Amino acid sequence: MARPNLNDLSAFVTVAREGSFTRAASAMGVTQSALSQAMKALEERLGIRLLTRTTRSVSLTEAGERLFAAIGDRLDEIETELDALTELREKPAGLVRITTGEHAMRAVLLPKLMPLMHKYPDLRIEFDVSYGLRNIVADRFDAGVRLGESIDKDMIAVPVGPQLRMAAVASPAYLKTHPAPKVPGDLVKHRCINLRLPTTGGFYVWEFAKNGRELNVRVEGQVAFNTSPHIVDAAIAGLGICFLLEDELSPDIKAGKLVPVLEDWCPLFPGYYLYYPSRLHPSPAFSLVLNALRLSSAVTTSPGRTQKRKALPGARR
Template sequence: MARRNLNDLLAFVTVAREGSFTRAAGALGVSQSALSQAIKALEERLRIRLLTRTTRSVSPTPAGDRLLQAIGNRFDEIETELDALTELRDKPAGSVRITSGDHVLRTILLPRLLPLMHRYPDIDIEFDVSYGLRDIVADRFDAGVRLGESIDKDMIALPIGPKLRMAAVASPAYFSSHPMPKVPQDLTRHNCINIRFPTGGGLYVWEFEKRGRQLNVRVEGQATFNTSPHIVLAALDGLGVAFLPEEEFAPHLEEGRLVRVLQDWCPAFSGYHLYYPSRKQQSPAFALVIEALRL
């Protein structure tokens, strides 16, 4: 197949995955007009429409989806093999894409991976902050970071942090005018700071456990966020009760700016894990990332 045809196929795969000509053009480093012409030429050559275009989005047609499933992974394999060639060089090189939450990025990923990047200047790492449950295969990430309990069984999961505990907290000012909850059910009478998951759009149901008894509580309150740093700020401002992993509140609890309640209802659970596809061949750069994060 001519080189031009391979370029057109790569253009199609990128647009189909990004769902946007604008994002795809940025990823490929070409103009939107050139990208549009490449897709048009491919569709004319195959005599079938591959993409459905609307004013807001771009999505594959049934024929386009079939082509994407057939060739998309092939381009991924080519990129992996090209990265693997760096094993023949004196200095490892390559790109690694990781998606995670903000807190684990600041407390675990950066402290362990910045020294690696200083040591190997030819290794590039892209950090994507996201609180949704990203499909790392479809979104072309090398790995993601989640709590161990939420990782799909077909992924390799590597522990990168200690066990965690949830913490229900509020400011001293809030508790000066509201009674401290004694059991989780008491939270239904409090102004609670909710978190909405980007994936699915549902509000997080607060989960508690004591001596094997599990209890879920749907709370209500004035404020809802989709990022944990803003929940911490709202709790510090006295808006209400917040519920996050205790490490997010740690310095404020130590210095008395926040007060913890229901501690006996918050047992330890599996902490943060790096996860990646079991079938993915590891590039030298990704292998070094894994070793830097391994406990």
């Protein structure tokens, strides 16, 4: 037996409540003839009479009473939930979980999402600031924000931040007693402040590029850290040259506490991407977050296929 659809059942409930095809048709915005045909078709599919028709009224048969008692309130509940979903679309609410690094949080996410949260008080965002890479599917995150080289190829990736640049810097006091390096290879003669990577456990290999030529340098020094703020403090204290994202160092460069070196070996490279599973069906809340973060000229890309940098200090935190 073919199953009736919800439209047929909703029409039946309306007729039962109104006790009249005329009033029911008016309430539903259809013709009386179309409604009458729909009820006849419903009865034929069920194989039982639901309505007793007279010239002046419509009443329920025993089967009709039973069906009305069973589905009347349930259809009301369904309509209420559908209305709630419509309201949710128009007034987004719910939880969005994002895993990211410390720098991306400060530089991209908070500046863009704080105004959004003021505008939509029912929107909730949970940030997971991780020193390593999280599995967003297994750990049930809606999305992650990382540099392109960190992103699996089966993810949808959308650029959300401007281009970035690395900077090698040292304190004026350090450079008074140590001649500034002219090329990256000169760093082997200097004390450098190392970064222990959370993902691999090894030290970050400093990556430089100029005129299409790429050069990696393994540096040595007196001190190493696994967090960039402490590296900055050590550089200001004169313990050596450090290599971090330029905007993490900019306030101290402007204040004269740090001096850039090897600037012509530090080109721009693509910035942060928001990534999420390709099979994800975005909720209204997530769509709102995505639109707030997306660059105005952004095009969905697959950065993992082109990004060459192996790892970046600060960017992974």
